[in-house]
Amino acid sequence: MTARNRRLLRRGAPALGVLLLALVPLTGDIYYQNMLIMTFVLAVLASGWNTMAGYTGYVSLGHSAFIGIGAYTAGVASAHWGVSPFLVAPLGGVAAALVALLLSVVTRRTRGPAFVIVTFALLELLGLTVRNWTSVTGGSKGLLMPLPTWGVDIQDWPFYYTLLGLLVLAVALAAGIARTKLGIGLVAIRDDEDKAAGIGISTPAYKSLAFMASAVLVGVAGAVYGYYVSFLDPGAMFDIVLSVEAVLAALMGGRGTVWGPVLGAFILEPLSEVTNSHLGGSDAGALRLVFFGGLLLAVTLLLPRGILPQAAEWLRRRRTRGATSPVGRRLADAELPATPVMRPRAQTEDTALLRLTGVSRRFGGLVAVDDCGFEVTRGSITALIGPNGSGKTTVFNLVDGTYPVTAGRIDFDGRRIDQLGPTRRTFAGIGRTYQLPRLFPSLTVLQNVAAACGEFRPGNLLRSAVSGAEAARATELLEFVGLGDYLTARATDLSYGQRKLVELAQVLMLEPQLILLDEPCAGINPTLIRRMAALIQALNRAGQTFLIVEHDMNFVLSLSDPVVVLSRGTVIAHGAPDDISADEQVREAYLGADFALDAATAGGTA
Amino acid sequence: MTLLLQTLIFGCLIGGVYALMSSGFTLIFGVMDVINLAQGCLLITGAYLSWWMWQRTGLDPLLLGVLSSAALYGIGWLLYKGVVARVQRVDPGLTLVATFAVAVAGEGVIALVFGTSDRSATPSYFNTSFHLGSLSVPKAQLYACIGALVVLGGLYALLRGTFLGRAIRACASSRGGAELVGIDVERAMAQMFALGAATTGFGGAALSVLYQFLPDSQDIWIGRVLCVVVLGGLGSLPGALAGAVVLGLGEALTSTYWDVRWTTAVPYMLILAILLLRPQGLFGITLRREGARA
Amino acid sequence: MIEMHSVVAGYGGGDVLQGLDLSVRPGTITCIVGPNGAGKSTVLRAISGQIHPREGEIRLAGSAIHGHSPAAVISAGIVQVPQHNGLFADLTVRDNMLLGGYLIRRDKARLRRRIAELEEVFPIVRERADEKAANLSGGQRRIVEFARALVLEPRMVLLDEPTLGLDPKASALVFDSTRMMRDLGTTVLMVEQNVRFGLRLASHGVVMERGRVLLADSSEALLARPDMAAMFFGSSAPPADPAEPEPGTGTGPGTDPQREDAHL
Known part of the structure; x- marks a missing residue:
């Protein structure tokens, strides 16, 4: 496959997929329409989870709380103002993002375990609060949503297309983040948080942004989903099983990838529908738990990286078979390229x-x-x-x-x-290198260098790290240290000495x-x-x-x-x-x- | 005044039981840095086993805890060998997802085996109390608390005074160092994990007498366990005891003076408050151990 | 006592030991010296079973021990005192001593007798028995580690830079204690970056460079060589004929043998 064909496939396949999905409701088949609506909700949720847990490495087990937050915010607001829940759905996203911002305070001072615990506690606490705060939320009796105003003949199309749109947005957001300095900074945090802090990645700000990004679209989707099911009850809206499904979908498809969570959701939700219709009787709920729990366990044990990364690895091995690995090649004792120009700094008198x-x-x-x-x-x-x-x-x-x-x-x-x-x-x-070079193993050589920030400018976070000025500068520095041929290599594929040179380039990026x-x-x-x-x-x-x-x-x-x-x-x-x-x-x-x-x-x- | 005293007595008794229920989790985290989210499920399993044996034999459910804990020792061993040790080799970050998966699947299995209706063991002293003037001390709570303290004392003695305990503490202190004195680290870890599950079996026996339970009660119980260890500072046994008493008092005071419906929310509110304001726990034991590298 | 033959070993990144031959005679103190990165500590780790050689063999009194687990090597009679954090800091000195006898934990009488004997030799073990190891000073920790290493009555003890981070007084204590170990009948193989200290303490010396043995001789002979300083002041020097120190390594020929002798 040529590079052009690959690019065509990369752009064309998603467009084709969206087009096909957009055509489904026209068939008028309500069963598939509903199944896809549920799939979209799960995909948005899994994709959001992935931004925090997959990119940043902070696992959340209560991510479905943002579905509930969005649903109840929009539900209560629409009842209060008497407007369509669609109108106030963005409020659900805002509420979710604000809660995420508050909780991200927890990640400022602690690592892994505390975050898991706090997300779990959030989910349970919100469920209890909604149950007990009867005057506003209707308590366990639930909150009835207004009836749709459109005609019966267009079925659930508004929900369907809104959620499809949200899914497109979620994927675009995930893909966008992955390309920016913010995104590679998040992966850097996952790989080695202390090192990330040492190359100018403001970890608290990055983590807060990531958590908000992972919550906002889930909140909006929750609002639409709540309207769709027409009735909000705390048990269903703050459901730990939904969190399990999101984790499962993202892990199965491949955490840390743009498409993995979506793929996982499209596998999992139909599977769940099938098991639902086949598991009848009083034991249905228990069997579902065994099924999802067992599947999650099987994925963590047997396919811990997920389908997409595993497949990519397999393809990469096939493609590079026979080619020399960069490690084996010796660096030529060549002339040095021109020394890159460094940013002039105001100097004090002190020598x-x-x-x-x-x-x-x-x-x-x-x-x-x-x-x-x-x-x-x-x-x-x-x-x-x-x-x-x-x-x-x-x-x-x-x-x-x-x-x-x-x-x-x-x-x-x-x-x-x-x-x-x-x-x-x-x-x-101040920039420093380490005795044993500490590069981020999940990033390419170019990304390793581009992740570094010499100063904190919020606008900088959204700049692309794979093209444009940042990438150009990183490329220039890598060429200077003599590694211009290795931009897309994984840091782990380099020899020890080459890694030291990459680390030098990374430090130079800080100017x-x-x-x-x-x-x-x-x-x-x-x-x-x-x-x-x-x-x-x-x-x-x-x-x-x-x-x-x-x-x-x-x-x-x-x-x-x-x-x-x-x-x-x-x-x-x-x-x-x-x-x-x-x-x-x-x-x-x-x-x-x-x-x-x-x-x-x-x-x-x- | 009597009401307050009564509430405090109740809170302390429950706190002792909570400490027992959390000890396995604390031990496993302290030694291995593994968050065992299956703890609630193990606890409920212990409760069902004690309840079931009580139904069959009519023996005291708290004493039957010995048998439940033996069974859970085996389950803990299998959980370590079959799941935790394997996942740790592949990706240590996924151990909590794996134990969570075990919890979810385990809840389903329990529901399939024991059904989904409310259960609780009601021995003869159930719902009776000792009276001290105007104060009453419920017998079930008292026996459970005494049992909990005995088991915790036993666990503490085992960790301090036996070679197994020393080996476990040595592994927690330095795995490499443990290897160099000839300790089989993998085996010590498996024994420790099984031991943590076994103490949880006793906790389950206490639960079966003190509370009604369902398969999905594990959610509430993992919440309480997490709260206890967050309050006490993750990984510290004495901290867990103190945290448990704080939670017990918090719940008792809430149900007496505020609203009994909010009692179940107390653990989560405490978790959020502590992690937002004082992540090192109430008693200053840090979440992260700072390695001294010279 | 121990024979290493063409041993190739290393960590994930590559081979540190590149065909190393080494032998240690029973009842001696042998000291390995050499510049940083020469692979000194790796030799000890290979013997103690923490890493397994890719090639070559290691024999203890004739029987092969390479590829054995650390526990098996200890049972065979070799105990290592590591460079850092050898004691369990959160445990008391007594618990640390007891763990030194982990492999004979079923033989309570023997364990008690051994600890009592060692308390005689190293009084600090008794004096600070109930104290956490973390509360001991660096030198005290070393002595407890030595005592702990001797609980099993090993044939051989491996010491990895025993004076690292210690002040002169504590180093002196280590010096005495190491001799005491040998006098108790234990063969000692040690790595020491403090060359004169190490060779002065040892009866035999081994100079390593780049994963190979450059020289092995009695420590007096090694100390008397005028080119010792040169070997240490140029770690990038290729393993050339040691009699000809690489020119241009700052010091080398300038070292005055007379002065060296004055200190022996």
Whole structure:
């Protein structure tokens, strides 16, 4: 299949599907019409669930609550003002989004388990509230919706077409989000939330937006659905089984994909209709539970990734069979492309870009960093060296905000930063790489780089990450580090050294004033080491400041000036490379301190 | 004043029972970081088993809890080996979806086996009380609470004083470290999971005497269990005991002074309030353990 | 005691040990030294069964132990003291000691006797018995870990950077305790980044680089080599003839052997 055909298929197939679905009511078959209405509701719900749970990784087990919120908001409003529920259906969406915004506060400070619990509690609590708040909601007796005003001969068409429209919108929203910086930021949060915060992804804002996006269309669909069933009762509107079906549909089709939840809904709902009509008698409800519970269990055990990702993987394997994987290919020792231009920053008078003063960090009884103080001069390549366990990486973690300092202060670009969170420090102009590169495994190389944000601008979130300025910049940076051929590769398919280069490009995307490199040479081959050195030098000539932790002495001594030596968490030497390599104390630190031996022999037993 | 005292007594007695019902969940989360959403289902299973044996034999349903808990030990073992351990190997994030699926399917199975009408065990002391002046202490609640405290004490002693308990705590502290002293981590985890289910079996026996129950009561009960552990801080046994008493008091006070219809909403209101305002739990035990990496 | 033959092993990302040969004589303290990333800790993990070699064999007193589970290796008589978090921080010192005897938990009398014996040798085990391990200082934790490792009366103990993060006084305690272990009849194989400390403590030394053994000799002989500093100051140096340190590695030839000797 050529690329053009594929594009045609990608655009044409959904259009054709919508057209066919639009024609169904004209057949006049009420059975299929009703089944499809239920399918649309489930698909919208599953698609919404997918935005939060699939993209962002925060699983909700009470997502059907938004159906109830939408239905009751519109139901109560329409009774109050005496207007058609269709008119006030958008209010249902607004209410759902507001509740989502409130609940997303929970995700600010806690991870996974708390979110599951809170969504479940929301569903149950709303059900109880509606049941008990009889004056407004009608309680368990339910709320009767107005009768449709249109003629019998057009059947349930208004519901059908509205819900079909909502489904199209839901898919468009999901697809749209997936293309934006917001969308890849959400996937980044799912893969590695701490790392995401370190490359300027404002995780609380992203998560709130995702949860609202996952609720809003469900709320509108709930309003229409409530009108369709003509009678709102708390048991049906806040039904945990509907949540189960949504989770099941999304998991089965493929969470984290645009079409997976829709596919899942179109498989599940007809299946549910069939089992409904075949399971009669008093045990029908119980059998349905066994069926859905068992199916959900089977999917999690046997098909945990879902149909679409599994199929895509299979296709990809077939297509790439025989082709060399990018990992095997060696990077050529080629000329470097032109150094990308960095955004100029207003500079303060201070020549020291970063200054640590009396910084300490304890972990329980262990003192990892002890009264450590040094400066990084603007425009320098400063190296931080020292034996294993001397606290180098901890210093990085203190500078970038991974850990708070126990004592002391850190100043960056003329202001104190040791109280700021990691994302704020990123926005201030600090970027860092990790000893073991931490790329987002679900994203492509290009997306990994494009996910990074040097500053928080709400408008930026909706910019496309796969085309336009952001993608162009990311491409430029990847070409600069020599990985221009790997834009669409998965980060996990790259070699270790290549991943380090991607991480460098990711950091450059932030346009930081200071780049912290944690062992850029560890575990990579000599060709890549030379390339890494050349990149660092080129960037440095363009004015970029670096602080580098590295064990490779040749690399350190040839590249950096000055060198700071840590031992036991304290700076023991600071100076030009030549002085450092001649320094007796430094050699002692690396080869073993004699004072330990003296103390030992003084101990007597030896 | 009497009413208040009466309410407080009632709340504390129920709190002890709630603590027992939540102990399995807390243990499993504390050691494995697994949210076991099948806990409510296990609890209801224990209740049905005790009720059924009581019907058959006429023996005391609370004492029959020993047998229910033995059965649940087996069910817990199967649940771990058959579901949790497998899903953890594939995608740890899905364990809660898998245990949720077990809960849903389990509710269906219970309904098929035991039907869907209200049940409760009514031994001779059901609905009778001890009287202390103007205060009354319902016997069923008292016996259940004493039983709960005995089982919790036993669980605590087992965790502190036996090699199984030490091995379980060692795995919770550091899996790699546990391997290096020769502990079979997989086996210890399975035993721990089964043990958590077994204490839930006792909880079910208490439930069968104190409440009417249906297969779908598991929804309410998983809500109460979640509330207890959220209040106490996820994963802490003493925290769960304190959280359980808070919930018991909250429910008792609500039904006495506000409206009995809102009693079932208390757990969810507490969950939302705590997670929105104080996610570390009432007693300051954090949801996330901060790993000290030097 | 232990023989490793052409061992190739590593983690997911690639092979760290690339055909390693190593042997340790019974009753000795052998210290592995080498630059970061040489694969020192990986040797210990391969022996203790935490990772399984892809190729090659590991024999303990003649019988193969590669591919065995950690528990099986412990039963065979090898106990490892890991680099980090070896003690269970939330458990008391006594519980930690008892878990050291997990494999003999049914033999209560033997377990009690062993712990009592070790309390004599390492008094801190008794003094702080009821304290949580987390409340101990770094040096104290090390000593408890050593004592715990000895509960099973192992033939061999593996120590992974025992002085990491310790101050000089605590290091001295580790120094004494390690000798004590050997005097109790246990063979010790240790990894130490503090080269002089390690070689001073050990009777035999092994220098590793890039997953292979570069040199193995008595520790006095190794300490006397003038080129030791060079080997450590250039981790990117190819595994060349060790007698010819890579030129341009900052220090190398400048090291004065006389001065080194003065400290021995």
